[in-house]
Amino acid sequence: MIPNLDLRSIKPYGDQANDGMIQLSFTLPVPAGAKAREAAKTLIALMGFSDIQMVLSEDIGGDFTFFVVYAKTNKYVDYTSIKTLEVEIPKIVIEEINDKISKYLKRQVVIIGATIGSDAHTIGLDSILNMKGYHGDSGLERYKAFKVYNLGSQIPPLELVKKSREYKADVILVSQIVTQREIHIKQLTELVDILDAEKIRDKILLIVGGPRITHELAVELGYDAGFGAGTMPSDVAAYIADRILKKSS
Amino acid sequence: MIPNLDLRSIKPYGDQANDGMIQLSFTLPVPAGAKAREAAKTLIALMGFSDIQMVLSEDIGGDFTFFVVYAKTNKYVDYTSIKTLEVEIPKIVIEEINDKISKYLKRQVVIIGATIGSDAHTIGLDSILNMKGYHGDSGLERYKAFKVYNLGSQIPPLELVKKSREYKADVILVSQIVTQREIHIKQLTELVDILDAEKIRDKILLIVGGPRITHELAVELGYDAGFGAGTMPSDVAAYIADRILKKSS
Amino acid sequence: MHLDLDQNLVRKARELAKEITDDVQKFIDLRSTDSVERTVVRVYGIDGVDADGIPLPNSVVYDVKSRDGLKRGIAYWIANACVAKSMSPQEVAESVGKKEFSLVEIRPQKESIVAEKIDELTESSIKQLEKIKRERDEMLKELGDPNQPYIYVIVATGNIYEDVIQAKTAVSEGADIIAVIRSTAQSLLDFIPFGPTTEGYGGTYATQANFRIMRKALDEMAAKVGRYVRLTNYASGLCMPEISAIAAIEGLDMLLNDSMYGILFRNINMMRTFVDQHTSRLICAFSHITINTGEDNYIKTSDPIDRAHTVTTSQLINEQFALKAGMEPKYMGIGHAFEIDPDVENGLLYEIAHALLTRSLFPQATPKYMPPTRYMTGNIFKGYAQNTLYNLVSVMTGQSIHLLGMLTEAIHTPLVQDRYLAISNAKYVFRNAKALGEDVEFKKDGFVQEEARKVLENAVSLLEHIKSVGLMVSIEEGIFGDISRKIDEGKGADGVFVKGEDYYNPIIEKMEEIVRSGEL
């Protein structure tokens, strides 16, 4: 940490401690000119900014004006009081996971994964599940402790639940990449509702991942955990092993 | 303008009318991680943003974390009520200016220009004064109606005032490029104070320019006009001619 | 800029690709699909939906299919009904939609009169399509074709009216081509939605009304900016040929259209795709619609360096399928992409080699170059730098159709300012590096020359393998995009059927005749 920082009121650091400097860019649907600039400034000021430097205000056609602004915020955060909701990932690695699961659970953990609903993006889920893994970190298929079924993409939630019964899944991994118009919320909610309706929600470790997913959002939607951009398969493995072992003991 | 826009409450347009989408980037002086992200989110929320998408939170060394965020503002602006303080630039061109000045003023307008104080940037002022001008638009030296003295850079305000007496200047053009630690405010204020003290402020048309100068700021500091980034010499010429002619009539 | 390619190897690659596709074509020629039949229906001018919201082309084909009449081809049944009921095709379809009658149950009219009716309907439909094509060709000539690389941007708001606003803005900034992205998973619909649409995610529904609305908007802008503006949509998925038909009717200029994309990336049945792609390409060839092939996708799911030759291989296959549909090379937007992990040492040299190889292998075509997507991140600044180098490689290697990379690729479909920033980046680089390609040579046996040679050699080996096992088995093997699809699986398999002995598709025949005769 930089010297003499008051953690009870931290602000952005641009050139110096606590200068509050922030860069913004946005478009207003009005023609470029002094009036547009003034409107943009007014807007920025309403957010609690001062020293507003409007460094670009450019006509981008169709009566739109694009702005780039540097300004100083008067807001600050008490860093000491920040609480985070984080997935707890124990430090256990592949061999340990395999050993413990075989020792205590005495069978493979059954994991079923899918990209649900209209979403066709498989690369993210595959990075977690496939042998090959992600950036040199092996995927769950590589773990002896796990039996993995990767259903692929565009799986209706109902079908996923059906398959999870069929395979006696311990864990469901869902991927959601497309988030436009909150489609992921709809689809994720649908899945939880089905599990609830079928009264099997408690029996299953329910995990969602995707670049716009946060653990907080996942918990809010009724999932056990959420994994975001850049997730490593080994983290997911460790989380699963830990939770399954705790459950079974 | 886009259809059905309510001008009394305009908001940024990202993907759709009034979605309020803004891009921000900034650095917090805390180590990267969930806590930093949460602190950044809290800060952004304090400004009245919702749907906060933290798309980058990157360790940039030295216990600093850099964030890129897209979020939607809940602020809006009544565009119909926006008032702007603008330099009024009449549409008169070089020949007309030369004609009118020779007809009504019957002598050349004397213009003296300098970059004052510690500022050594001459390119901006030169673009306005030199024959060559700026982006194909001729500078004031090209106008028969004007007699131009370009004193160059780092001229102490006192010396500028001395020279302006010596040359019987009608107009003083000051350039200020460096704005760090508000140095330009100090230097510009010093100049006005001297002119006031010597009781010649009223006799002189006082203009300031520079990339971070706005007309509003100029007026606030006691100048007649301020010209910002991308100013064209012909605009300055038209403004000067208009004001001098009005004064003399 | 020049590659020292072994021209014998190039010839060999083409021959292999031809032989591979010849095999598939034999298979295609024996079959038709529901969508091919609906295409005929649409070309005959049938449009609209029934009381349940089912598009009339679907109702009509379903009516015949469910009564086992489709083997003869839909044209006969429509003409027969028109004669019998003295109705226009649209009237016939509406009646079918209302379940007033079934086409198969109408008494067969005199053969020669039905035949005449078919000719009449076909003639006037084809005339109409020719008129549209001619008008566009003239407009292009009049307004002038912009310089290449064409600046190609997408709009994807989900709302056609919002799309129009953004498309117009983009054109005024300098866009040459506007592509309206389709709503997620539309390609899996076995029908084309009807009317203007304002709800969709990840894109806007491809409907005939939406095509018309955007076409009109772009034509207005074209007149304003004095530059022809092209409109693009997607002919892939389960309605491949139908989309081509409505695109031809509405005067679109380009369609994403690949002979294998649907199989691999949408898990659409192989037979369905192969049959559909042929008809859809024939329409494109006839109507001067440039196709954009989808090889960029392979290197999203497989390694862009190790599997570069799969892109080349597929390009050659796509070319042969297009030639089989009578398409002139200049309408072939052969696809490829700048997709290498930015952390790879000398990644730029690989990109140059691959881009130059595409350009060199298809000198008459209009290669479509796709921007970085997979390795774009939330660091929008870095993304802007990646796009800068992408723009540079494009202008340097002389690409034709240049889809702009968005700095927010990893975040959302483009905001209005994202597109502006992309266009200004491309304009800057294209102008700043204009003559670079002409000025530069790559060292003989240097990195770029060697890489290009290697990719070509690997492509030839792969083509040899495909030749020996057949294209379909190769796809089963997971050669393209590391994705494996089985011959008899996938969506839409039930929409494929073997033509009967009396099968007749007058639209296809007429178009083939015209295209082949070079009457165009």
Add this chain to the structure above:
Amino acid sequence: MHLDLDQNLVRKARELAKEITDDVQKFIDLRSTDSVERTVVRVYGIDGVDADGIPLPNSVVYDVKSRDGLKRGIAYWIANACVAKSMSPQEVAESVGKKEFSLVEIRPQKESIVAEKIDELTESSIKQLEKIKRERDEMLKELGDPNQPYIYVIVATGNIYEDVIQAKTAVSEGADIIAVIRSTAQSLLDFIPFGPTTEGYGGTYATQANFRIMRKALDEMAAKVGRYVRLTNYASGLCMPEISAIAAIEGLDMLLNDSMYGILFRNINMMRTFVDQHTSRLICAFSHITINTGEDNYIKTSDPIDRAHTVTTSQLINEQFALKAGMEPKYMGIGHAFEIDPDVENGLLYEIAHALLTRSLFPQATPKYMPPTRYMTGNIFKGYAQNTLYNLVSVMTGQSIHLLGMLTEAIHTPLVQDRYLAISNAKYVFRNAKALGEDVEFKKDGFVQEEARKVLENAVSLLEHIKSVGLMVSIEEGIFGDISRKIDEGKGADGVFVKGEDYYNPIIEKMEEIVRSGEL
């Protein structure tokens, strides 16, 4: 990458530059300046300020000068006082500062004893400087010299402690060189401020204490990241040689140091600058400090294409002046810049030609390449794209010292994240295009080759002109940067004087001796 330059022309250019500087050197050799004398004072270890805050080196030199003793050189007076008063130089200076006595009024001591004293003081000062140099050379060897282009960033907060924070952050991101920008107009001060400073605008004062603080911070970081980190400041303006001295004492690695920059851009008197630059370069040559010349500035005030040859001309002149100071080529950071208006068609090709010309003309030197500045705007995204191409040209043409462009160049001195973004952009491009330079050839008689040839030819013509009228008259003519300066005008003229017959500068003589003898 290779330029087909006419080697006879290259030789001719060098000869002309040599002749031009020979003329000026004659003039230099006869003169000294206040600052040169203060340099001797500083090398003798005198530091601190008097009660009025005037730096002791100034007090001491002023004391002698005001009593007309300076023609003999300050060394004699100090040694004489040391002997007479049995004091160390520092004690002498402090007494002078307190006005306890004047050096000129002290009775002359026995010549041989004073001479011995001078030798003793000189010897130990030089030893100390050699030790510092050796230690740094060793540290560089131990930690390893980073790959070129070196990543060079500036810190410019105005507060040395804030600068340290940001410099450390930059090093951990990948910076190889940290330059601490000086506070606006410090170059016009005829003294070096004293002690650590926390107030400055546009930069931090160059003081010996600030040098020390930053050096320590960077050495700590270097150990941490396992990579030698260079420290840069500015030796130009009115204290050119003094700054070099304190830089040598504090172990800096680089100094901005140009033979004409001060004249042109700070309106410093010509004679003053020429004399000062010689001493300052001698110190750099002696202490293995790389100089960075300032040609990038010319194309900020004049056209970067039309006046490209003025850059080349000045580079050759700077080289000759450096050689005259006994500098090895590898310490010559020959300056140039990427400054063409981004709207210029083929601007990138011009940039490549100019950068390659610099690289080719000075194969042993370490060219210092400057980023776009003048045509950077408030469009930070566009600026990031400009910097991307700049990075590309640099790695492609094999530049050595690469000052990073900041996306906010047109707005403010860099924020902590601006530097991060700049470093990651450079690292990306350097890695991604690593072997591009080796792989590319420019067509014979093509754009780049022709442009480079033209610039060289124009430079030779210009050198011929300068040779005929003399360098000083050429500067009067406004040849460089379109700026004209008169011989007898400019700041600091009163600080120049003609050496007396008994003038003696032991530091200079000793350094020259060592440098020339190749003892280094």
